[in-house]
Amino acid sequence: MKESLNRVKIIVVKEFRHLFRDVRMLAVLTFFPVFLLLMFGYAVNFDVDKVPIGVYDNDKSELSRDLRSALTASGYFYESVQINSDEEIFAVINSNKAKCVIVLHENFSKDYYRGGEASLQYIINGTDGNSAGIIQNYLTSFTAGYSNRLRSEMLEANGLTEYIPVDFRPIFWYNPELKSTKFLIPGLMAMILIMICVITVALSIVREKERGTIEQLDVSPVLSYELLIGKTIPYILLSFLSGIFILLAGFVLFSVEVKGSYTLLFISTILFISASTSLGIFVSVISDTQQVAFSIATFASMLPAVLLSGFIFPLESTPAAVQVLSFITPAKYYIITLRAIILRGAGISAFWEQLLLLIAYTSLFLILADLVTKRKAMKQ
Amino acid sequence: MQDSISNKVILSVSGLRKNFGTTEAVRGISFTISYGEMFGMVGPDGAGKTTTLKAVCGLLTPSEGQINLFGGKVIRSGKSTQRRIGYLSQRFSLYGDLSVDENLDFFARIHGRKDYKKDRTSLLEMTRLADFTTRPAEKLSGGMKQKLALACSLIHKPEILILDEPTTGVDPVSRRDFWMILSQLRQEGLTIIMSTPYLDEAERCDRVALFNKGTILKLDNPVRMKETCGFRVFEISTPVIREADDLIRSKFPFAPQLYGDRLHIIVEPGSKIPEQILHLLTENGIIVLSSGYITPSLENIFIKSTESEHAG
Numbered sequence: 159m160k161e162s163l164n165r166v167k168i169i170v171v172k173e174f175r176h177l178f179r180d181v182r183m184l185a186v187l188t189f190f191p192v193f194l195l196l197m198f199g200y201a202v203n204f205d206v207d208k209v210p211i212g213v214y215d216n217d218k219s220e221l222s223r224d225l226r227s228a229l230t231a232s233g234y235f236y237e238s239v240q241i242n243s244d245e246e247i248f249a250v251i252n253s254n255k256a257k258c259v260i261v262l263h264e265n266f267s268k269d270y271y272r273g274g275e276a277s278l279q280y281i282i283n284g285t286d287g288n289s290a291g292i293i294q295n296y297l298t299s300f301t302a303g304y305s306n307r308l309r310s311e312m313l314e315a316n317g318l319t320e321y322i323p324v325d326f327r328p329i330f331w332y333n334p335e336l337k338s339t340k341f342l343i344p345g346l347m348a349m350i351l352i353m354i355c356v357i358t359v360a361l362s363i364v365r366e367k368e369r370g371t372i373e374q375l376d377v378s379p380v381l382s383y384e385l386l387i388g389k390t391i392p393y394i395l396l397s398f399l400s401g402i403f404i405l406l407a408g409f410v411l412f413s414v415e416v417k418g419s420y421t422l423l424f425i426s427t428i429l430f431i432s433a434s435t436s437l438g439i440f441v442s443v444i445s446d447t448q449q450v451a452f453s454i455a456t457f458a459s460m461l462p463a464v465l466l467s468g469f470i471f472p473l474e475s476t477p478a479a480v481q482v483l484s485f486i487t488p489a490k491y492y493i494i495t496l497r498a499i500i501l502r503g504a505g506i507s508a509f510w511e512q513l514l515l516l517i518a519y520t521s522l523f524l525i526l527a528d529l530v531t532k533r534k535a536m537k538q
Numbered sequence: 539m540q541d542s543i544s545n546k547v548i549l550s551v552s553g554l555r556k557n558f559g560t561t562e563a564v565r566g567i568s569f570t571i572s573y574g575e576m577f578g579m580v581g582p583d584g585a586g587k588t589t590t591l592k593a594v595c596g597l598l599t600p601s602e603g604q605i606n607l608f609g610g611k612v613i614r615s616g617k618s619t620q621r622r623i624g625y626l627s628q629r630f631s632l633y634g635d636l637s638v639d640e641n642l643d644f645f646a647r648i649h650g651r652k653d654y655k656k657d658r659t660s661l662l663e664m665t666r667l668a669d670f671t672t673r674p675a676e677k678l679s680g681g682m683k684q685k686l687a688l689a690c691s692l693i694h695k696p697e698i699l700i701l702d703e704p705t706t707g708v709d710p711v712s713r714r715d716f717w718m719i720l721s722q723l724r725q726e727g728l729t730i731i732m733s734t735p736y737l738d739e740a741e742r743c744d745r746v747a748l749f750n751k752g753t754i755l756k757l758d759n760p761v762r763m764k765e766t767c768g769f770r771v772f773e774i775s776t777p778v779i780r781e782a783d784d785l786i787r788s789k790f791p792f793a794p795q796l797y798g799d800r801l802h803i804i805v806e807p808g809s810k811i812p813e814q815i816l817h818l819l820t821e822n823g824i825i826v827l828s829s830g831y832i833t834p835s836l837e838n839i840f841i842k843s844t845e846s847e848h849a850g
Contacts, residue, residue, distance in 0.1 A: 161650060168647045172633070172640075179635045370631035374690070377595050377625040378648050379617050535614060536599070537558075 165380055169388025173362065177392055187358065191350045191400045195407050198346050199339055209293055210238030212256035214247060219267035225278070228304055229260070234296050251283050258282045258293055270308070332417075332501045343408040344496035345469030348489040349460070350404060351397050351427070352434045356459035357452065358393045359438030364451040367442075382531075390435050397431050405500075417503030426495045426509070429516040433488035434459070436523035443527045443534075462487035469493055491515045544573035548698060548729050549594065553603035556589050563589040565752040566603065571731060571745075576724045578740040579733040580840065581749030587733035588628060590749075591702050594731070595625050608697065621649060624696030628703045630683050634676030638667055638686055641675055642693050649694030661689040664719055681712020688719065699723065701732035705739065717742065737836040748840050755843040764834050769842060771834045772803045772812040774819070775827040782824050789818055795841055799827075804834075804842050 177184060211229075215222050230236055239255045241247055250256050261279040270276035280297050284290045310320050332340075363386070366372040375385060408414035416423060441458060445451035463469060466480065467489035473481055484490050491512035498504035506513075549571040556564040564586040571577045579587045592598045594605055596616045605612040607619050632641045642661070646654035662668040665685035670678065675686055684704055691699065701720075705713045717739070724730060732743070740746045741760045748755040756763060776782045779799055786794055786801070790811070795802040805811045812829070819826055 164650070165648055168644065172636070172644055175640065176633070176635060369634075370627055370629050371633060373597060373627050374625065374631050374645070375648070376597055377620045377623055378645070379621045379650060380648055381617065 161379070162381070162384055165384050166388045166391070169380070169385060170391045173389055173392045176362070177396075183358070187354060187396060187400075190353070191404060192407075194346060194350055195404060195411075198342050199407075199412050207234060209235045209258065209296075210256045211235045212239045212241050212247070212250040212259040213237050214241035214244075214259055214261045216264040217262045217266040221267040221270060221276075222262045225262070225304060226260075228307075229300060232296075232300065247281060251281065254283075256283075257289065258297070337412075339412045340414050340501060341497075342469070343404070343412060343414045344500050345467065345489075345493050347401055347404045347408075347496060348430065348467065348492045349463045349469060350400055351431060351492075352437075352459045352463050352487075352489050353456075354397045354400055355393060355431055355434030356438040356441060357455040358396070359390050359435050360441035360445065360451045360455040361448055362389050362393065363439065363442035364445050364448050368447055386439060390439070393438075394431055394435060397434075398427070401427055414500065416500050418499035419505070422506060423496075423499050426492065426499065426513060426516070429513055429520070430488055430492040430495075433491075433516045433519040433523070436520045436527070437488070440523045440527040440530070443530045459487075463489040466490065467493050485515075488516055488519045491519070546573050547571070547606075548573045548575075548608065549731065550606045551590070551594070551603070552605075554590065554593060554600050554605065555602035556586075556593060556598060557601045562752055564593070564600075567747075567752070567754050568603075569747060569754065569757055571729065573729055574724075574727045575745065576720070576730045576743045577732070578743030578746040579731070579749055580735070580737055580740040580746055580836070581733075582735065584751075585749035586752040587749050588702050589752075591700055591731070591733060595623055595700055596620050621694070622697045624691035624694070624699040626684075626687050626691045626699075626701045626704050628706070630687060632675045632683070632687055632690060635674055637672050637674055638662070638678070639671040641686060641690055645690040646693040651694050654693055657693060657695070658689075661692060664722065665689050666715065679709075679712070681708045681715065684708050684712065685716060685719070688716070692723075696728075698729045698731065701730065703733050703735060706735060737840065740836055746836065748836075748843055750840075750844050756839065760836060763836065763839055767834050767839050767842070768807075769804050769834065770807055770809075771832050771838050772805055772815075772829070773832045774801045774803070774815070774829045775799055776801070776819070776824060777827065778824055782819055785818060785822055785824065786815055790815070795838065802832075802838060804838060 213226060215226065226237065235258075239250050241250055241259060247259050247261070250259060259281040261281065263277070263279075266276050266278060278301075280294075282290050282293050282297075313320050366375070366385075366389075372385075405414075405416065409416075437458060438455065441451055441455045445454055462484075465471070466473075466484040467487050468484070469489065473484055473490070476484075495509040495512045498508045502508070547570045551570070552568050554564055554567050555562070563584075567586070567590065569577075579590065581587055589598060593600050594607065594612060596612050596614050596619060599614045608622060610616075610619060612619055633644070636644065639658075642654075642658050646658065651657075659668075662671065665682075665688065667678075667682060667686060667689065670682065675683060678686060688701075688704065691701075705716055708716065720730060720732075721742075733749075734740055743760065745758060746760050746763065747757040758766070774782065774794075777799065779796060779801065782801060783794055783796060786803070792804075795804070803812065803815060812831075816826060816829060
């Protein structure tokens with residue numbers, strides 16, 4: 159046992175030497191998480207904010223100016239262009255100077271003061287359906303609020319008190335500002351960890367095969383599991399460091415704090431890294447060259463982690479077949495767990511099934527790797 | 539050199555067969571090696587040398603047959619046997635980004651050696667790598683790389699050294715150095731089994747097995763092999779080697795072996811063929827600079843053996 163541990167230690171030291179001397183790999187492992195964090199934190203953002211709107215104000219009254227002022231005061235919209243004719247509306251939308259045009263007709267205030275219905279029109283560019291939907295929701299909410307305010311003022315002026323039969327007051331838990339960054343950070347952590355684990359572990363093992371050094375180790379007291387443990391420990395540690403870095407950056411840059419238990423976070427991360435590492439080991443077993451290993455590892459880790467894990471797209475709204483397919487990535491289980499721990503501060507009862515799935519995933523791929531290795535050995 | 543060879547068998551290979559799919563890489567070979575012996579395996583690419591060596595190292599499972607090393611059966615990944623082997627594979631298989639020292643340290647420590655510093659120093663001196671201890675292995679020349687690989691395979695004091703074409707692609711000076719080291723190891727009593735494509739290297743071994751197409755054509759001491767080969771080599775030197783070759787081929791049912799400006803004709807003892815060939819050449823105006831019987835080389839024997847096999 160002591161000898162075995164000593165051999166693992168020797169391999170770990172060797173692996174760290176490789177890692178620190180491979181400047182390109184080290185740079186990728188260091189800067190890739192930073193790059194993804196900044197990109198997903200700042201560039202990839204599903205929030206609709208500071209929307210440019212065109213204003214076609216035919217009324218030019220005190221009321222129309224008040225409405226426009228109230229609309230832009232929210233910070234979600236700003237007036238990017240004034241429109242003076244019907245033809246200009248098309249040009250403004252088409253040139254993307256405004257994502258939405260508000261049309262206030264010439265009798266807007268007159269209709270209101272006469273006690274009639276003062277209508278206004280929103281023309282929204284629907285090319286980006288997601289953004290258009292969010293803009294529509296914002297405008298509907300704004301219009302309802304503004305309308306309520308006018309009604310209250312009118313009733314008050316006439317000495318009446320407003321009566322609201324059903325008062326609608328939504329409360330958003332866990333992410334009250336509805337910031338998509340908070341939703342993305344846990345997914346991002348899963349994506350970075352799975353990539354580091356699968357790709358680096360697969361490459362590091364296949365490198366030994368490709369360079370023939372594994373033959374030298376085969377004719378030595380080193381057992382195959384000692385080699386695997388020794389070769390994966392540095393990358394597991396590196397993954398942990400990346401995880402800590404992402405959590406810190408998420409807190410400092412995006413105010414994403416861990417609301418739940420750090421112990422559960424640690425345990426779930428260990429299980430996820432184990433699952434990802436087992437996938438990396440399996441990739442290394444079926445690959446003979448680093449090029450092949452890199453292609454398979456990237457394909458097996460990144461694509462499912464982005465598309466099938468619920469990282470960006472809610473899995474509930476995908477077709478049933480995709481939901482079944484989503485079981486192939488451990489990132490799915492980890493993201494569910496992370497969101498529960500980090501955003502909701504939930505206990506283990508909220509995600510214990512995910513942890514079991516991670517354990518099952520680890521076992522499955524280690525067994526598969528073992529079977530393939532034995533099959534290959536029989537052929538040799 | 540023969541004196542240090544013990545009668546005790548260190549390795550015995552019996553009826554070894556190895557198939558890769560439908561390809562028969564090794565076809566039922568048998569041989570034994572004694573402690574302290576330097577055993578050479580010679581043959582062209584694909585002859586089965588590497589497969590045999592890998593099977594001996596426990597890197598491949600034989601399809602048939604048995605290998606016994608140190609008195610025990612060799613099984614795939616059998617660590618108790620493997621830890622007593624020093625193996626140098628055909629291609630450079632050390633860590634290029636680790637220094638000479640780091641490679642040696644790694645292989646010593648992985649074998650559980652703690653008191654290896656003195657041996658490391660002597661190995662570095664023997665391989666003339668003492669001045670390059672901090673140099674990354676990938677920055678060494680081809681010959682130095684092979685010497686480092688040899689040092690790494692010796693650092694744990696193996697009982698048998700298995701070398702798979704250790705000097706292939708190595709410059710002549712490094713090759714000579716390499717052989718000096720092997721001779722020293724041989725004198726110290728280390729058992730060495732090696733494959734090589736070079737017949738001149740094979741002549742330095744205590745015994746040589748001539749491999750071809752997965753079988754052993756001949757196995758003996760090189761000197762004895764030459765003495766008992768059962769044929770003579772008649773050498774003819776001529777400036778018009780191609781014409782002479784064509785002429786002989788057209789009149790006789792065999793092909794001479796060509797070596798630069800010399801033709802080697804393998805004949806039975808007492809054969810009249812050499813006189814007939816000389817007569818044929820002079821009759822056709824081909825100048826013969828010199829002619830006469832020479833001692834058969836391993837190459838002659840190897841070519842003759844492969845021809846006999848084809849004829850058989």
